[in-house]
Amino acid sequence: MPFKIIASQCTSCSACEPLCPNVAISEKGGSFVIEAAKCTECVGHFDEPQCAAACPVDNTCVVDTSLPRYQAPA
Numbered sequence: 001m002p003f004k005i006i007a008s009q010c011t012s013c014s015a016c017e018p019l020c021p022n023v024a025i026s027e028k029g030g031s032f033v034i035e036a037a038k039c040t041e042c043v044g045h046f047d048e049p050q051c052a053a054a055c056p057v058d059n060t061c062v063v064d065t066s067l068p069r070y071q072a073p074a
């Protein structure tokens with residue numbers, strides 16, 4: 001976990017989808033969604049979350065504060 005996409009702001013540009021190292025992003029119902037269980041916040045792959053870095057709409061790929069932050073395996 002735990003990035004999420006604010007569906008009402010997503011323009012479905014698809015920029016984020018191929019960048020996710022965990023294939024956690026897919027199109028659903030006209031916007032893109034992140035499968036929370038697959039999102040590792042890009043830890044171990046990149047220095048910053050690739051979806052948030054690539055998204056052209058500010059504050060659209062954001063941390064889902066309702067879920068615990070990802071903890072890398074020790």
Ligand code: SF4
Nearest residue numbers: 020039041042049051
């Ligand atoms: S933060 Fe990284 S792992 Fe999580 S959905 Fe975005 S690109 Fe995928």
Ligand code: SF4
Nearest residue numbers: 010011013014016055
């Ligand atoms: S990069 Fe942003 S606007 Fe584009 S599909 Fe992903 S969440 Fe939506």
